[in-house]
Amino acid sequence: MSQSTSVPVPPMAVRSAAAASDTPDLLYVLRHYRWLIIAGVILGTLAGAAIWFALRRYNPEWTANAVFQVMPPQVNPVARPAEGVQNADDTARFIRRQVLYITADRVLDKALQSKEFRTESWQSKWFAANSRNPSQALRKAVDVSPLPNTDVFRVSMTTRDPQESANLVNAIGRVYMEMLRQDQAEDEARRMSELNALTKKVGDTVKDLNERLNEFRNTHDIAAMTATHNIAMRTLDALTTEFLRSERDLTSAKAGLENVKKQVEAGTLTLSADMEAMIENDPTVRSLENQKLSLQSDKEVLLSRVSPQHESIRAIDTRIATATRQAEDQRSKLRAAARLRMQENAENVFKSIQAAEEDLRKRRDEKEKEVRDLDRWLVQHAQMVEELKVNQDILNNLKSNQTIEALKMLTDYSRVRLFTEARVPEEPSWPKWQMFIPGGFLIGLLLSYGLGYLLELTNTRVRTPRDITRTMQLPLLGFVPDQQDDVNHVGEISTSIRTAPTSMIAESFRLIRGQLAAAQNGHNFNTLLVASIAPGGGATTVAANLAIGMALNDSKVLLIDANFYRPGVKATFKEAPVIGLSDVIADPSKLDSAIAPVGDIDKLHVMSAGTRNSAGTGEMLESKSFREVLATLKGRYDMVIFDGAPLSLVGDSISLGAKVDGVIAIVRAGVISRGTIARVREQLRAVRANLMGIVLNAAQTHGAGYFKENYRTFYKYAQQKETAGSAS
Structure with missing residues (x-):
């Protein structure tokens, strides 16, 4: 079909x-x-x-900067500090602390009391502008930030006056250095006192740990306990591996059981071929099937004597339907029973695996308890040894630090020094x-x-091939330029291949014909429906030009007007008889009189829509008579092309699309929305019609200029060809 x-x-x-x-x-x-x-x-x-x-x-705003350098820590107070040996992480942490130190209230509040900010008889411009809450304003104005990958940090401040910005930054830096040295001296004295107290406390801890460790070793055999622990661990590993394998099996069995239950509840569990055979061999099913065959045989005998609408025929049909329903009901019951048996088998497998898994769990738990008991003693011993070692190391370090701190108190050393004081900025910073x-x-x-x-x-309207191929995901057979954009086109556009063979429009139809020829090669393909998505798409124009092009290509073609609502073939081809497709469907004997050749194209024949009105055309296309006419025409012609009604408005073309070998949908550029095309595509899919592709009609060069380059290249090439022909 x-x-x-x-x-x-x-x-x-x-x-x-x-x-x-x-x-x-x-x-x-x-x-x-x-x-x-x-x-x-x-x-x-x-x-x-x-x-x-x-x-x-x-x-404008002006920003002044003062730069401070961080020196290496004083490891040996007797030796001079060496440049470049400090740890980068330690330096970064120290700089972050200085950032917090400088921006602290105690430093900034003291800086506000300096002469650069104000005196008893004078105020700086910045202080006068922020006199309402100078402390909060200064915290926001001062910026302290480290310079990446260096050992320096910068203190900056932005004001409206360049000279004042430099003075204020230098005042903040001076106050910071003074308070830093004062705090450093206080910290060293406090650290020395804390260090002495801590050294005594750690020494007492080391003495107590030594006594506890010796007592523990006297009451426990550590070597024997370690050997027993190793054996227990190996046994536990083996049990754990086996238990995990059992858990995976149990999970798999449970999932299988749940799946079987769900399929049994939904009635979708697939039965084996043997089970299906047993169901078919069930005596009740066989009896009903035999009864149905007997009734069908009686019906065939009666049909030879009476019409299909006879009362006896309807009675037999009713009995056949009853037997069919009873057979299906019996099959459903047998399948339900078979699925329950399959569910019971899956439950038995699950329970068996579950029992094995529970046994492994108990054995593993017992071994885990044994290992935990051994671990507790061994860990306690290791912790005591480690704690003693750590405290002994701490004690040694504390004694060393006592010596270093004592020497530091004898020297005057600060890790921060002023590297560059703030200068008056030459360019505004903002x-x-x-x-x-x-x-x-x-x-x-x-x-x-x-x-x-x-x-x-x-914008959801289809305008370019991109809208069809990429956005709509539909195949594109080609596009036809708008008639106004084709300067070489003369005559009727519906017969462009014959009346304007050198035009871009005619060449577009040839390309579409070539695509169809490529699809036809090697396949039984000789019936085609050409229909617009919506009215005014130009289906008649495309169908007529394709028919002319195929006929000129030595194929015997019949163009049939299947648009019973707005026929167009008769207006294009005056040779078409008045009697047409609708008349032929009603009376197939009129077929030959409804077909006429086109005068100057020997292999092109045409058929009009006919004299009958559009009422009941859907039923005509579904009739047995139409199928017989279509079969006859397929035997006579290489290609039968139907010019159909709009696909989105009437069901005739959808119905016809399911009966031909291929459907070409015509879309007029800039008129049809993507949603309309999508709905038509789904309608064609529903009847299993073969949508070969879309033809974009009346594609214009204005707007996005999508086709301008194609048109320009075509006419340039055509002119070169004509020039070459004249020269020869």
Whole structure:
């Protein structure tokens, strides 16, 4: 049957799953809205530059910096500190502490009392501007930060006056150094006192640990306990491995049982072939099947004497239906019983594995308890040994530190020194053009591109091949330019291949015909439905040009008007008789009189829609008479092309699509939405119609300019060909 015919899609029409997306392509949006994006970038850049210029002229800020260096720690107070030997992590931690120290309230509050901030008769500009809460303002204004990968950190402050910013930073640095030396001396004295007390405490702890360890060794045989522990561990490992294997088996059995139960409850558990055979051999089932066969035989005998609508025939049909239903009910009962037996077998397997797993669990738990008891004694001994060692090391270090701290108190050493004092800044620190101009550029780019992306995202109409192949994931057989964009086209577009053979439109139809020829090669394919997705798509134009092109290519073609609502073939081909498809379906003997050849194309014949109205056309296309007519035409012609009604409006074309070898859907560019095409695609799939592809009709060059380059290249090539022909 034609429904099962599978014709491969031509190579150019195969869609890429990897490229599928319901969202616009980023590069496509960039090309489509490039002038909008360029304008947005220019405006954003100009706005950023204007803001930067205004702020630099009327509201600049100046930042002064003082740099402090961290020296290596004083390991040996007698020797000079060596540059570069300090630990990087220790230096980083020390600098972080200094950052917190400088920004502490006690340092900043004391700095506010210095002469650089104010005296009894004078105030700095910064202090006057922040006199309401100078402490909080100073904490926000002062910035202390380490310089990456160095041993220095920076103290900076931003004000409206360059000279004042340098003076205030130097005042903060001076106060910081004074308080740091004072705190350092107090810390050293306190550390020495704490160190002496700690050394005595740790010494007492070491003495007590030695006594406890000796007592423990006298009451426990550590060597024998260790050997027993090793044997128990190996046994436990073997039991654990076996237990884990049993748990996996139990889990698998439980999952299998649950799966069987679910399938039994849902009635979807698959029975074996033997079980199905047993069900079919059930006496009741066999008896009902034999009864049904006997009734069907009686029906065939009666049909030879009476009509199918006779009362006796209907009575036999009722008895056949009853026997069929009873047989299916008996099968359902037998299958349910078989599934319950399968569930019982799965439960028995699960219980067996569960019992084995429980036995292994008990044996493992007993061995674990034995190992834990041994571990407790061995760990206690190891902890006592380790604790003694740690405390002994601490005691040794404390005695060494006592000596070092005593020597430090005799020297004056600070790890921080002023590396560079703050100088008057020459350039304002804010605003920075590197932030405002690129920022305006970026904001303008993002806003304009986002606007273009939003416009593209909200447009759901099909306009370009990309909308079909990438967004809709449908095969594209080709596209036909808009008639107004083809400067070489003359005459009627419905017969372009014959009346304007050198035009871009005619060449487009030839490409579509070539795709169909590639699909037809090696396959039984000689009936085709051409129908628009919606009215005005141009199905008659495409069908007529394909028919002309195939006929000119030495194929015997019949073009049939199957649009009973708005026939169009008769208007294109005046040779078409008044009697048409609807008349032939009603009376197949009129077939020959309904077909007429086209005058100047020997192998092209046409048939109109006929004289009958559109009422009941769906039933006509479903009739046995139509199937017989279609079979006759397939034997006479190489290709039978139906010009159908719009697929989205009437069911005639959907029904016809299920009976032909292939369907071509016509979409007029910029008119049909993606949702409409998707609905038609699902309707065709529902009747198992073979949708060979989409033809995009009336594709225009304006707008995104998608086809401009194709058209320009075609006409340039055509002109070169004509010039070469004239020269020869």
